[in-house]
Amino acid sequence: xxxSSRRARGARVDVMEVWQTPKxxxxxxxxxxxxxxxxELALTAVAVLVLVWLDQNTNTLVMWxxxxxxxxxxxxxxxxxxxxxxxxxxxxxxxRLRTCLRMAKIxxxxxxxxxxxxxxxxxxxxxxxxxxxxRAGSSxxxxxxxxxxxxxACYAREARIHRVRSLSTLVAVELIRRDPLNQPRPVSSxxxxxxxxxxxxxxxxxxxEPITAATVTPLPVRTHxxxxxxxxxxxxxxxxxxxxxxxxxAAESGRGSVVVSGEDLSDYID
Numbered sequence: 254x255x256x257s258s259r260r261a262r263g264a265r266v267d268v269m270e271v272w273q274t275p276k277x278x279x280x281x282x283x284x285x286x287x288x289x290x291x292x293e294l295a296l297t298a299v300a301v302l303v304l305v306w307l308d309q310n311t312n313t314l315v316m317w318x319x320x321x322x323x324x325x326x327x328x329x330x331x332x333x334x335x336x337x338x339x340x341x342x343x344x345x346x347x348x349r350l351r352t353c354l355r356m357a358k359i360x361x362x363x364x365x366x367x368x369x370x371x372x373x374x375x376x377x378x379x380x381x382x383x384x385x386x387x388r389a390g391s392s393x394x395x396x397x398x399x400x401x402x403x404x405x406a407c408y409a410r411e412a413r414i415h416r417v418r419s420l421s422t423l424v425a426v427e428l429i430r431r432d433p434l435n436q437p438r439p440v441s442s443x444x445x446x447x448x449x450x451x452x453x454x455x456x457x458x459x460x461x462e463p464i465t466a467a468t469v470t471p472l473p474v475r476t477h478x479x480x481x482x483x484x485x486x487x488x489x490x491x492x493x494x495x496x497x498x499x500x501x502x503a504a505e506s507g508r509g510s511v512v513v514s515g516e517d518l519s520d521y522i523d
Contacts, residue, residue: 289351289371292344339376346381346407346428347371353406357399369396369424380409380430386423393424404428 287294307316327333354368370386387393397414404412409428417423 289347292340339381342430343374343376343381343383346383347374349407350383350403350426353399353403354396357402377427378433380428383426383428384423385426393421396424396426 304316304320307319311319327337351368351371367388367390369388369391372384372386374381374383376382385396387396393414393416400412400414403426404410407428409430411429413427413429415425415427417425
């Protein structure tokens, strides 16, 4: 019994997929590091050059006051603060996305172990958008399988993927951080602003105008006799035409009336 079980375990074949790290030369590795850390290297170089120039042309107090002033402007001015925060998230997303694709449990690289190229990242109204160039042996379907890992890795609410119809190799990964429609105040419509400018009126948010008047349509009032006749199914009685009414109508039509023994015979005479 022991021999058969041992033989069965030895005959069993398990399938396991193994990826090997691609062997790169030192120039290629250095070039890849420069491309991945280009934003940090450029910012560090600019900061060092500015500090060296201020140190050589001014004193220490002026140099630190200038640095503090730049930091204060970025922190106080809303457009500058939003610009810096958006660029910070773009740089962070590229590094976090690369780490997620390398550490994901689902295959996102080709059989040689090469990850997709992360070209650039741009801020959007809802978050950031990262453009990815897939390598030979991988596709957008592989990236779509790891969207559930990408969102928490980049500290985002949701991750989506957009394919370029003209070029399937280029893929955009969109990170959703905020919803512009999820606001306590109503969202103004651009059409309302355009019509207000054309008419010279004040711009008000759509749906916030107070109701000042309403169009009232009068309905015919049904009497008790009309209700009774309608319930019984009988046709409503028409008012009887009197002799005076016929005479008045004949006078208005331009011809005389013929009355014999109290009866108007003008309807029977041409």
